[in-house]
Amino acid sequence: MVNGILIPVSAWLSGRFNTKWLYLSAMIIFEIGTVTAWVAPTFSVLFIARLVQAVGVGIAMPLLQTIMLSIFPPEKRGFALGLAGIVVGLAPAIGPTLSGWVIDISSWRSLFGIIAPIVAVVIVLGLFFVKPVLPTKKSKLDYFSLVLSTIGFGSLLYGFSSVGNDGWGSPVVIWSLIIGVIFIILFGWRQLVMKHPFLNLDVFKAREFRLGTLISSVVFMAMVGVEMVLPLYLQIVRGMSAFHSGLTLLPGAILTGLMSPVTGQLFDRFGARRLAMGGLFLLTVGTFPFIFLTKDTPTLYVTILYATRMFGVSMSMMPVTTSGMNALPIKRMGDGTAANNTVRQVSGSIATAVMISILSNVTSNHMPAKHLLKINPLAYQSGAINATLKGYMAAFGIAFVISAIAFLSTFLLKKVGFFLSWNLITNKKWSNIIGISFGLLIIISIGLMIGNYHNHLGMEKKTTTQTTSFTSVNDQANMLLYKKIGQTNNKVIIYKKNKQQKKPTVTPAVDTTNEIKQGGTSNQLVTKKQDWVYKNSFYKFFFMFAQKESFIKRTNTFHVKSGYMVFTPEQAKAFGQAMKQQAAQMKKSQQNPQAQQQTAASGKQFVTAKMQQAMAENPKMSQADQAKLQKKAMSDFKAQMQAKVQKQMEQKAMDQALRVK
Incomplete structure (x- = not known):
């Protein structure tokens, strides 16, 4: 939130103060916050330290973008921002996984202790290598605009961030959003009537900048929304730790960082239009399968889909942003960066709020009745998991819609192209054939994967039967124990496989039916197990990255010989007494x-x-x-x-x- 508040101020700061000392000041502020968090004795001190860190980042990040756009000519800006994108992309990629590992082996303080010396080295190097490259002029700070901006964007971001916990109907959320919108309108009106505005909104008069900001913001919404919801799915539904969920998403995030300089060079050579179309197409088709995630979806499948999405993000976000900034004169780079980042920050907050609220509401609406928890705990657990999955399906559905909107928005660009092949192949006929074929191949592959997940395409049910013997659970009497599950007819059976077994065996109850038939001549356990298996090796190879062979259900039938007593644990206790x-x-x-x-x-x-x-x-x-x-x-x-x-x-x-x- 502090980061979002400071972004509009960054335009005035970059035009007023020496670049070198502004950057060093931002890093020193960040270092103060880091060291304070490292030694924080209470949560309040830690919270304040994080706010101080946000002040430093809120100044440094827009300044980085402004400097890169100002010192490089338009034909080289793509590659320059691509190099910066390596850092911006790899840091979020490594951060969650590394922090999870650090917390597992050490304390949370180590997270800040590791950063502090690195920032200190950066500050020392900055004293020698950072140069004042941006022109500055003495201008007075319009304090009234600063107040309007702080209250407006602060309230708006706070309102959206509170939706996940309080819901859309909360008075805090409603009033925060209302106050935020009112003050932002007042802020915008004041900038338009001022001779020397705090943030020059004339940058939005440029069509390319307007369109680039719109598309990059929608892409950011699609990216941030899924990045917020997907780890929740991995941790809540799949039971992963924070470290392992971060590890699952690591390849996609690394791919984004590595592709940044590549897409930057392609942007300098071909422009943003074709890259945006290809990237947003990949983002859209990579998001669609997330709607159909289940509790048994292979981790590798999630990793590949996430990497596909992030590859699309790397092809679209930076190129359309740079294309929009190229439409502005050098003197407006600071205002353009601030405006673009502000819209993007607010869009990300909206996406997060919408997706989290939809996830919460859909899950809540489909949760089984509370009384089922006492009557049939296993049925309640199964219903709760299904309700949670429906919530994630709805949330990912919104992410797909956002991605599709971003993809369709690229048709507003002057020229249309789909894939990288359309950029690299000069022959128009073959480039169209290869591009369309590649697109159809992706669509067909995703369709087959969805068919495999939901209709078990290429698979069949296989039933196996196994017969084993069992003996009494009690050494003094011939006895078999069972316990009913809630108020259902199903039960779990307690038995011993042989007389040498010390601890009794308990049959599973989930996806398992247990039956007892008395009056037999011997004790026999007949187990019928049903699984989804691939029909042949071809299907197994074809869907190697999709669904694995999986268990469906099991039926255990205990044939008990005459003379055996069949009791519940309570009855067995009463029998002993x-x-x-x-x-x-x-x-x-x-x-x-x-x-x-x-x-x-x-x-x-x-x-x-x-x-x-x-x-x-x-x-x-x-x-x-x-x-x-x-x-x-x-x-x-x-x-x-x-x-x-x-x-x-x-x-x-x-x-x-x-x-x-």
Whole structure:
């Protein structure tokens, strides 16, 4: 916001003060802010330090552009600004990734500690190498214009920046925007009636400057909007860290920096018209697939699309800006730079506010009802993710519309061309054929990728079946556990794959149906898994940068043999408590003399029957064999009695456990 406020002031500063000392002053101010932030003891001090840094940047950046446009002739300005674009492009490219890495291994203070010595070296070098190249004249500062500009642009930028948190209906947002518009109108009116205006608005009378400012501002809107929303998608939906999301976007940003001098040379040779058409076409077709992002979109796909967009930005923004500035006389470069950067800054704020508000509103409108969180948490989670994705689809849709507007705006230029081939191939017939073919190839490729993502073009469903065995989750009783998911019919199953397994296995619940079928002859788990796979190697190679083979759903069917108990964890706990009670009662009953006599009589009767049966089969059985048989018969009786008692105890305990819901 401070940066945006100072940009209109930069025109007066560059025309009033010596270039060298103005630049050094800006860098010293930035250094003071950096060192203060480095050692800031509280957030308030850190906040003030960041504002001080913004003052330095707000002076230095427009000054850089004004100097480059003033000291180079029109036929070399493209290459000059392209060289400056390496720095301007690579710094934002490396910044997010580097800062994320620094924070991971150190503290946030290191971010400022790294910059401070670099800025100190720049200040020292500036004392020797920076020369006063811009003409200056003594002119009084119109304080009233300064106040109008500060309040107007400050309020407007603050209002747009508050939309993401407060919404469009917030009184703070509404009044900030109203006050901002009123004061900007007053500021503009005052500049038009003043003999020596604070910011000369006559620069907008030049058609090329007007059109260049319009197109570059719309391109900036498309770029800034996506740069704000795309990292949110990577971090919120994909679960990436700030470092990894920055790493995903790094190739595209580096490409912008590296292409800046190349597009600068092409601009000096061919002009802005054809570069703008080709670049904005790439920006538009590179933005369209973002509308169809999903939670499973490959990271490489996002990186390639983002790089395509940034390649288009590098081909369009600098050339159309330079083309517009070339329409102005040297003495108006400071005013032109300030006006162009101010419009661009406000446009970027508008784009950010609109896209963030659309993202928030669409997501909020499609969020599932809150009560579903208690009834079915997994369904709520799935609905929340889908609602978030719809929000991003809407936001990226707005970015596509903005890009398309910028592309269509280039038709207002005097000559039309599409691609680089139309610039480099002199034969008109072949240049048109190659250019149109290249454009159709891009459109067809994007269409095929979208078809692959949403209709699984080139893929088919494949079902695989796997049968495995399982055993009881409880070492003392034959038991299988399950737990219902909310109020649905689906459940998760808790089991062991074998007796040696210590920690039970829990089946997944997301995109998985778990069933239990009792009464089988053995314990078997039948898993049917369904996946999207490519039909053949050709499709797999053709869509190598698009969608990967992916999981669809799974069905687990547990065939449980007879005699197994199927409980919820709560029922299993109740069963254990009931078994303890039954065991205590059984032990007490066994101590009863009458019960003991009855058991002894039953045992004697069981042994006698066994002995009679054995003697009938073998009358000549020896005394020793008869003693062994008698001992074995008594052991069998005790085992049968124990099994019978255990079964009775389990039945009673199970009846009690099943009453628990």
